[in-house]
Amino acid sequence: MGTRILTVEDDERIRTAVRIALEDEGWLVDEADSGETGMEQFSRQPADVVLIDIMLPGMDGFELCRSIRRTSDVPIVMVTARDDTHDVVAGLEAGADDYLTKPFAPKELSARIRALLRRVRVTPHDLPVIRLGDLEVAPEQGVVRKDGRELHLTKTEFKLLCELASAPGKVFSRENLLEKVWGYDYFGDGRLVDVHVRRLRTKVEGDPANPRHVVTVRGMGYKLQP
Amino acid sequence: MRLLRRGLRLRTRITIAFAVGGFLVSVMLAAITYGVSRNTVLDQREQASRQQFLTNARVVQDASRSESVDYGELLQSLPQLAGGQPIINLGNEDEWVSPSLTPADLPEALIAGVLQTGQAEQMRYEVPDGPRLAIGARLEPSGVAYFEVVTLNEVADNLRSLAITLSGAAVLTTLAAAGMGLWIGRTVLRPLVGVSAAAQAIAGGRLDTRLQARSDPDLTKLVASFNDMASALENRIERDARFASDVSHELRSPLMTLRASIEVLESRRSELSERAATALDLLREDVDRFQKLVEDLLEISRVDAGAADLALSEVSVVDLVQAVADSTGRSGQFPIALSRNLGDPVILADKRRLFQVIANLFDNADKYAGGVTGVVIDGDEDAVTVAVEDQGPGIPHAERHQVFERFSRGDQARRRGGGGGAGLGLALVAEHVRLHGGEVWVEDRARHQPGAKFVVRLPRRPGEN
Numbered sequence: 262m263g264t265r266i267l268t269v270e271d272d273e274r275i276r277t278a279v280r281i282a283l284e285d286e287g288w289l290v291d292e293a294d295s296g297e298t299g300m301e302q303f304s305r306q307p308a309d310v311v312l313i314d315i316m317l318p319g320m321d322g323f324e325l326c327r328s329i330r331r332t333s334d335v336p337i338v339m340v341t342a343r344d345d346t347h348d349v350v351a352g353l354e355a356g357a358d359d360y361l362t363k364p365f366a367p368k369e370l371s372a373r374i375r376a377l378l379r380r381v382r383v384t385p386h387d388l389p390v391i392r393l394g395d396l397e398v399a400p401e402q403g404v405v406r407k408d409g410r411e412l413h414l415t416k417t418e419f420k421l422l423c424e425l426a427s428a429p430g431k432v433f434s435r436e437n438l439l440e441k442v443w444g445y446d447y448f449g450d451g452r453l454v455d456v457h458v459r460r461l462r463t464k465v466e467g468d469p470a471n472p473r474h475v476v477t478v479r480g481m482g483y484k485l486q487p
Numbered sequence: 488m489r490l491l492r493r494g495l496r497l498r499t500r501i502t503i504a505f506a507v508g509g510f511l512v513s514v515m516l517a518a519i520t521y522g523v524s525r526n527t528v529l530d531q532r533e534q535a536s537r538q539q540f541l542t543n544a545r546v547v548q549d550a551s552r553s554e555s556v557d558y559g560e561l562l563q564s565l566p567q568l569a570g571g572q573p574i575i576n577l578g579n580e581d582e583w584v585s586p587s588l589t590p591a592d593l594p595e596a597l598i599a600g601v602l603q604t605g606q607a608e609q610m611r612y613e614v615p616d617g618p619r620l621a622i623g624a625r626l627e628p629s630g631v632a633y634f635e636v637v638t639l640n641e642v643a644d645n646l647r648s649l650a651i652t653l654s655g656a657a658v659l660t661t662l663a664a665a666g667m668g669l670w671i672g673r674t675v676l677r678p679l680v681g682v683s684a685a686a687q688a689i690a691g692g693r694l695d696t697r698l699q700a701r702s703d704p705d706l707t708k709l710v711a712s713f714n715d716m717a718s719a720l721e722n723r724i725e726r727d728a729r730f731a732s733d734v735s736h737e738l739r740s741p742l743m744t745l746r747a748s749i750e751v752l753e754s755r756r757s758e759l760s761e762r763a764a765t766a767l768d769l770l771r772e773d774v775d776r777f778q779k780l781v782e783d784l785l786e787i788s789r790v791d792a793g794a795a796d797l798a799l800s801e802v803s804v805v806d807l808v809q810a811v812a813d814s815t816g817r818s819g820q821f822p823i824a825l826s827r828n829l830g831d832p833v834i835l836a837d838k839r840r841l842f843q844v845i846a847n848l849f850d851n852a853d854k855y856a857g858g859v860t861g862v863v864i865d866g867d868e869d870a871v872t873v874a875v876e877d878q879g880p881g882i883p884h885a886e887r888h889q890v891f892e893r894f895s896r897g898d899q900a901r902r903r904g905g906g907g908g909a910g911l912g913l914a915l916v917a918e919h920v921r922l923h924g925g926e927v928w929v930e931d932r933a934r935h936q937p938g939a940k941f942v943v944r945l946p947r948r949p950g951e952n
Contacts, residue, residue, distance in 0.1 A: 278747035
């Protein structure tokens with residue numbers, strides 16, 4: 262069974278060109294021309310990855326992203342014509358896993374999709390379960406528990422947490438995390454890490470403003486407090 | 488600086504105007520005071536002298552009625568409260584009697600007047616000793632003429648000290664006026680110093696600079712119009728920048744379609760005829776160039792709008808240069824040399840912008856000089872330099888600034904042509920480097936080797952100078 266990608270884009274020409282290019286890469290592509298139809302299509306036939314243009318008439322990309330996030334942790338890639346901090350951060354805050362700026366090469370999009378779909382790397386040593394105070398990370402089962410209660414994380418949040426948990430106490434730089442979690446080589450956007458850490462904190466921390474688990478190391482990066 | 492200098496000049500002018508005004512007024516007042524005082528003092532003195540003269544003259548007249556008068560004794564017995572000295576003419580031109588004077592002490596005109604007309608007369612005159620007053624009258628019926636000479640030296644001395652005092656006062660008044668002018672000038676110009684600083688700030692790119700409101704109604708107007716002007720300027724610049732940015736955004740959508748379509752065609756390259764494949768290559772290259780131009784335009788309009796914020800992080804310069812070479816398909820095409828004793832220089836910089844800086848310098852070498860021949864990384868405690876060298880024709884001195892201008896088309900660009908022009912690449916390099924507080928320049932390669940050397944100097948810690 263092929264991987265289904267839902268592209269939500271109001272410009273028909275872009276939609277068509279991107280669809281053909283993605284199909285050449287071997288993906289199955291569904292199309293929607295507005296936020297509303299995108300939402301409807303997604304609830305009828307859930308996709309494996311959703312590609313959302315931010316500037317849509319009616320329900321905009323941010324809103325669609327939030328709506329999908331309410332029911333699903335499917336990887337979402339935002340497409341923006343502006344790489345202003347505001348749009349990028351707002352898109353990530355709305356729940357997107359990654360973003361691309363128009364015009365992007367479809368090959369680059371395919372690479373991003375593959376990185377998002379990649380399973381959590383399981384280390385050769387097979388860390389079974391990592392316990393950190395009230396937090397319990399089980400990479401094998403893909404489960405995180407807090408006080409015994411199962412938490413709902415997106416795939417990317419989970420990958421990020423597992424990466425940090427692979428070496429509790431070790432400081433991971435943004436570049437490091439971008440490479441390991443998102444598959445960027447040298448030029449990833451550090452904001453991806455920052456926003457995802459923020460989102461992760463709202464789920465795993467008792468008080469996200471004063472994190473005890475995912476700690477910022479000023480000027481260096483992040484670490485998981487052992 | 489220029490505004491400040493002008494301010495000083497205006498202040499000097501105000502000071503001088505006040506000093507001149509003070510001087511003129513005080514000199515005028517002094518002159519009037521002196522004139523009035525002088526007349527009053529002299530009048531009083533003359534009146535006193537005349538009184539004394541008349542009293543004495545009456546005594547002499549009475550005495551002259553008798554036949555045997557010893558005028559010498561008589562004259563000595565006369566009181567001289569006003570400081571006069573008597574002399575008598577006995578009716579004959581040559582017969583004079585006086586205890587202390589000779590006829591030469593009297594002005595001839597007075598003698599002649601008194602003797603001929605018989606009128607009482609007085610006359611003020613100068614001798615080398617000082618001013619004098621002489622009074623004379625013919626006494627009837629004896630025909631004796633009685634004269635008195637009063638020395639006015641003392642009066643003149645008094646008047647001289649008055650003049651000195653008044654001059655001193657005039658000098659002091661002038662100085663005080665100058666001081667006041669200086670103070671007023673400074674007070675009046677003080678708000679202008681704020682205006683000048685604000686204008687400089689605006690010229691320096693801080694477009695949101697405004698003057699603070701003042702309570703003085705005169706200044707309120709100035710402040711209001713200055714701030715209106717600044718707002719208008721800001722709006723205008725923002726509108727221009729937004730326009731460039733909007734245009735770039737609008738261009739991104741068709742570019743998206745073009746890129747995706749080209750990629751579809753690329754993957755079917757084997758199905759294309761040779762001519763169609765060549766056309767596809769041309770299309771792809773120019774779409775790439777077009778996209779680069781749009782990105783650069785967007786980037787530069789963001790800098791113009793002051794919306795460019797540096798996302799600083801620790802960057803290894805060597806890693807960065809290597810990464811640029813790798814990701815632009817130039818891996819291993821030229822040596823990257825690192826000066827000894829430099830270690831692995833790490834600077835605080837915006838990685839994305841720095842990437843563009845190096846990539847644009849590489850592109851520039853490709854376009855105009857047949858490609859990069861080497862990169863040399865050097866530096867000291869404060870800064871790191873990256874030099875990108877080529878073996879092209881070099882850049883003449885006259886064009887070394889021009890190449891960093893937007894869309895500059897120097898002889899270099901024309902000669903190399905290729906239809907491209909220099910575009911925005913180097914202009915963007917200059918803007919990015921400037922944002923980091925660094926510098927970029929072109930120089931000749933060492934030891935007269937042919938080619939150009941673009942050097943970027945970046946502070947290790949931007950903003951900490």
